[in-house]
Amino acid sequence: MTVKIYPYLTFKNAKEAMDYYVQSFGAEITYHQSLNEEQAENLGMATDDETLQKTTLRGEFTIAGQKIICADATMGTPQSSALVSIMLNFDNAGQARQLFDRLAASDDQRVTVPFGNWMFSSQMGQIVDKYGITWLITAAANLPQEQ
Incomplete structure (x- = not known):
């Protein structure tokens, strides 16, 4: 069996974080999908287009050719960890x-x-x-x- 492991990072605002990694680390954003109206509504979020465009259901970026996946923390405030x-x-x-x-x-x-x-x-x-x-x-x- 072969499997790949990717870091999966959760942020309060993943779109903003991806832009930070582009500026600081030279990352390249390879994919971004916003929440749709139904998903935002189910999470108790605003559903207007401007708000939805700032959300991230799934984002992907590369740093030095390595894929990193990310998303908005929709279940609470993300916590940093020294374990990983x-x-x-x-x-x-x-x-x-x-x-x-x-x-x-x-x-x-x-x-x-x-x-x-x-x-x-x-x-x-x-x-x-x-x-x-x-x-x-x-x-x-x-x-x-x-x-």
Whole structure:
């Protein structure tokens, strides 16, 4: 059996979050579906076109070629967790450093581990973004590769 795992992120406003990832991480939005009128009504939300266009039933974006799926939190306020982090493992240390430096230069992120030598001849830095999501930015030669 083969299965793929994708990060599935929940936001108060996923459309706004996707725009943030485009600006900060260089993400590319690949899909966006708003709630329809019936779905919004069932959730007790306004059903006018302007409001519906700001909602996200399902969104998809890529960062460094990796797919991330997201949606609006319709069942309450989303909570950040330190239990799960997202690792972006680059083949090229220069590209990893470039993304890390761009993120570290912004007030929207907090550096928790500066980018530098890690273990097994690799490099790593850690950032927590404005939504509380922890990102490990690595260029790690000895991590297991996808098959």
